[in-house]
Amino acid sequence: MYFYWVMLAVAAALASAVFFARHAKKQGFGSDEMKKFSDMIHTGALTYLNAQYKSLMLFVMALAVILYIFIQPLSAGFFIAGALCSMLAGNIGMRTATSTNAKTTNACTESVEKGLRTAFSAGSVMGLLVVAIGLLGVTLLYLVFNDTGLLFSFGFGASSVALFSRVGGGIYTKAADVGADMVGKVEQRIPEDDPRNPAVIADNVGDNVGDIAGMGADLFESYVDSIIAAMAIAVLISTVYVQLPLLVAAAGIFASLAGILFVFVGRGKIEGILNNGVFVSSGMLVLLSYVIVSYLGLSMGILYCIVAGLVGGVVIGLSAEYYTSREGSPVRSIAEASETGAATTVITGLSVGMISTIIPVLAVCAAMIASYSFLGLYGISMAAVGMLSILGMILATDSYGPIADNAAGIAEMSKAGKKVRERAEALDAVGNTTAAINKGFAIGSAALTTLALFSVYSAVVGLSSIDIMNPLVISGMFIGGLLPFVFSAFTMNAVGSTAVKMVMEVRKQFKRKGVLEGRVEPDYNRPIEISTNAALREMIKPGLLAVLTPIAVGLLLGTQALGGLLAGAIITGFLLSLMMANSGGAWDNAKKFIEEGNLGGKGSAAHASAVVGDTVGDPFKDTSGPSLNILIKLMSIVAIVFIPLFL
Numbered sequence: 001m002y003f004y005w006v007m008l009a010v011a012a013a014l015a016s017a018v019f020f021a022r023h024a025k026k027q028g029f030g031s032d033e034m035k036k037f038s039d040m041i042h043t044g045a046l047t048y049l050n051a052q053y054k055s056l057m058l059f060v061m062a063l064a065v066i067l068y069i070f071i072q073p074l075s076a077g078f079f080i081a082g083a084l085c086s087m088l089a090g091n092i093g094m095r096t097a098t099s100t101n102a103k104t105t106n107a108c109t110e111s112v113e114k115g116l117r118t119a120f121s122a123g124s125v126m127g128l129l130v131v132a133i134g135l136l137g138v139t140l141l142y143l144v145f146n147d148t149g150l151l152f153s154f155g156f157g158a159s160s161v162a163l164f165s166r167v168g169g170g171i172y173t174k175a176a177d178v179g180a181d182m183v184g185k186v187e188q189r190i191p192e193d194d195p196r197n198p199a200v201i202a203d204n205v206g207d208n209v210g211d212i213a214g215m216g217a218d219l220f221e222s223y224v225d226s227i228i229a230a231m232a233i234a235v236l237i238s239t240v241y242v243q244l245p246l247l248v249a250a251a252g253i254f255a256s257l258a259g260i261l262f263v264f265v266g267r268g269k270i271e272g273i274l275n276n277g278v279f280v281s282s283g284m285l286v287l288l289s290y291v292i293v294s295y296l297g298l299s300m301g302i303l304y305c306i307v308a309g310l311v312g313g314v315v316i317g318l319s320a321e322y323y324t325s326r327e328g329s330p331v332r333s334i335a336e337a338s339e340t341g342a343a344t345t346v347i348t349g350l351s352v353g354m355i356s357t358i359i360p361v362l363a364v365c366a367a368m369i370a371s372y373s374f375l376g377l378y379g380i381s382m383a384a385v386g387m388l389s390i391l392g393m394i395l396a397t398d399s400y401g402p403i404a405d406n407a408a409g410i411a412e413m414s415k416a417g418k419k420v421r422e423r424a425e426a427l428d429a430v431g432n433t434t435a436a437i438n439k440g441f442a443i444g445s446a447a448l449t450t451l452a453l454f455s456v457y458s459a460v461v462g463l464s465s466i467d468i469m470n471p472l473v474i475s476g477m478f479i480g481g482l483l484p485f486v487f488s489a490f491t492m493n494a495v496g497s498t499a500v501k502m503v504m505e506v507r508k509q510f511k512r513k514g515v516l517e518g519r520v521e522p523d524y525n526r527p528i529e530i531s532t533n534a535a536l537r538e539m540i541k542p543g544l545l546a547v548l549t550p551i552a553v554g555l556l557l558g559t560q561a562l563g564g565l566l567a568g569a570i571i572t573g574f575l576l577s578l579m580m581a582n583s584g585g586a587w588d589n590a591k592k593f594i595e596e597g598n599l600g601g602k603g604s605a606a607h608a609s610a611v612v613g614d615t616v617g618d619p620f621k622d623t624s625g626p627s628l629n630i631l632i633k634l635m636s637i638v639a640i641v642f643i644p645l646f647l
Contacts, residue, residue: 002243006139009250013132013392016257020121020128021096027118030106033414037201038102041406044205044528045098048535049213052168053087055536056161059543063160067153071644075153078141082157085137086220090165090213093126097212097399101204101406105416108407108423115427116263116270119403120396124260127396130216131256134158134224135249138231148232148242152456152640155225159634162221163546166630167491168539169214170623172531173206174495178615179502179527185611188510189603193409198509198522199502202531204409207402209535210622215398215442218630222445223249223388225633229452230381233459237378240296245385247292248285248306252389255284259393270426274397274434281393282310285386301374306386309448312367313387317440319359323352324585326593330356334590335599338609345587345613353583353620360440360578364447377455384448387441398438401431439581439626446629447574453636454566460643461559466567476553476561480568480635483549484576487542487631488624494538495619501530542627550635554646562639562646569632577628584621587613 029035060083068076100122108115141154180199184190193200227245234241259281266273289306293299323330330352337348371379408424410416458464467473505526514520554562591610593599599606 002247003139003143006135006246006250009253010132010136012257013128013253016260017125017128017132020124024096024100024103024118024122024125027100027103028106029102030109031414031416034102034105034410034416037410037413038099040201040524041101041204041208042098044201045094045208047528048172048205048209048532049091049094051532051536052164053091056083056087056164059164060157060160063547067641071641074145074150075641078150078153079157081137081141082154082224083161084157085133086158086161086217089126089129089133089220090216093129093216093399094208094213096122096125097403098208101403102410104403104407104427105410105414105420105424108411108420108427109416112270112423112426115407115423116273116430119407119427120263120400122403123398123400124264124396126212126216126399127256127260127392127394130220130395131223131249131253131392134220135227135246135253138224138227139246142231148228148235151228151231152637155221155228156637156641158217158221158224159630159637160543160547162217163627163630163634164539164543165217166214166627167542167623168535169206169210170491170619170627171494171498171538172535173203173210174618174623175498175502175534176202176206176527176531177618178495178499179506181611181615182499182503183506183510186608188516191412193412195413196516196518196522197506198524199506199527200409200413201524202527204406205528206531207405211402212399215626216395218626219388219391219395219442221630221633222442222449223391225453225637226381226384226388226445226449229449229456230378230385232456233378233381233452240298241378244292244296244298244302245382248289248382248385249389251288251292252285253392255281255288256390256392256396258284259390260396270430274400274430278390278393278397281390282314285310285390289386299375301379302382304374305371305379305382308367308370309383309386312363312383312448313441313444315363316360316444317438319356319363320440320582320585323356323582324589326589331586331589331593334586334613335593335606335610338590338594338606338613339599342609342612345590345609346616349583349587349590349613349617352586353579356582357575357578360443361575364444364574367448368451377452377459380448380455381452384445384452387445387448394438394441397431397434401428401434404428404431442626443574443577443581443629446577446633447570450570450632450636453633453640454570457566457636457640457643458563460640461563461647463560463563466564467560470560472557472561473564476557476564477568479549479553480565481572483545483569483635484573484628484631487545487628488576488580490538490542490545491624491627492619494534495623498531498534498538501534502527505530546631546634547638550638551642551645554639554642559646566636566639569635573628573632577625580620580625580628584617584625587617588621
């Protein structure tokens, strides 16, 4: 019976995705200038994505061969299936998004509400495709093979794509962003998205490859991993409990559709409408979960675990919103510090990020303790499933953000007029506000999903506790705690070194006669090439570190040491990810607060300092921070998949 309900949910998601894609396709591009810049962004994004996928396929095939030889042939097939599903969702979603940015700009010539619906319809395609493909893949593989252990290889494939997509996309977007800002804004004092800036197209391309394809792959991984972990733990309970995560995920699709519909047909003020859509989806999920649990005659503790996960995600999101909102005192404190120079801007931003970890950690602890008290390890896994079940809505709002951002950029580049630019910027502001809650869900779900995966690993290898008096275990914990810092060093350095090349290229082009005066069009392709080549090259080291380290520790030091490694990585990775994401978001909005006319506005000394803080925060919030969520999940799932070698 569960299969039919799951397939009905998948069919509803796919049909809705088709509807929203057609709605976006029907909208007009506007002027020739709008279409010109849109086509450049669209082409640049797909060129990068195709190149990345070619590199990824080499990695996927190499790992598939290793799994085929050392684990089992079916494991290799499941791994490839997970990677392909993640790539498919990301590719289709980004095609839709990059072909809708100018249409959103054009819609803003009529009204801001029409612009919202145009951008959100394209974002909804990405959100619905991810949950439909993820749930369909897990369900069909379980139905055919009836083996939850093999499903971890499917998750491993999804995790591998997620890491490279997040790291590569993050390096691409932030190198272009830093290069464009440091030369354009700080040195030449020209507006953001000014068409005279050679890096402006690469910057807009980066928004898509990092925040749409990268975020989509990240949350696709969390989504399928949380479902798989819950199913694996439930094997020791009963078949009904194995199938329950699939039913809750199906309910989450219907709940997400309710939230999406709420936003799409909404009227009135656009401020807060996306967040309200998330709350509608959350409430609908609780209601549908109650119906499922009651119909199956199961313990209401399951419902309480789902609620604990949802509440934990919302609390983390609201905390992130407080620490990164322009209306909050933390961001105001960074803006005020900018009046005394870039150094105080950076110092204050770091302190804001560090203090912002308190509430999320307590929220995760509360959700974990509450769910464990109801149903043990299975309760923790169901809390993660509950938090991620409304991923369709979460990812729709998250994908909306880069589309609105691109729309504002195209309005500036195409000289669409002040009114259109202001409307597009209003849409972008709505996306920035919602992004905080979305990142809260992403970080919180990563923590709970990793804990669920760690529980599966511990159960399989018989690890009932972490003995810190064992030198092998404590060595594993130190190595695990070290990894997020080394990983972040790789990704931060990649952004920095690529940004140097970008700055030099932009300066070089500005020296060409007529570029700064606007008489000669800059060479937009060269910055795109710089970001593309660097992203493809620099994503290799962090990816290999994440895959090879747990295998090496498991082979050389044993399963207990590997358990220590996973525990150490979860703690430092979660905290470092929170700190980086919130510091970066706070620096960004401190800059925007000043640009609104406060503390001297654009062109002031405070603004110059705030731009420096923002550029430091760019790789924090969009490269290293988000990638750490994938790192801790990927290492956990690698440990599970390769357990036969360690034993």
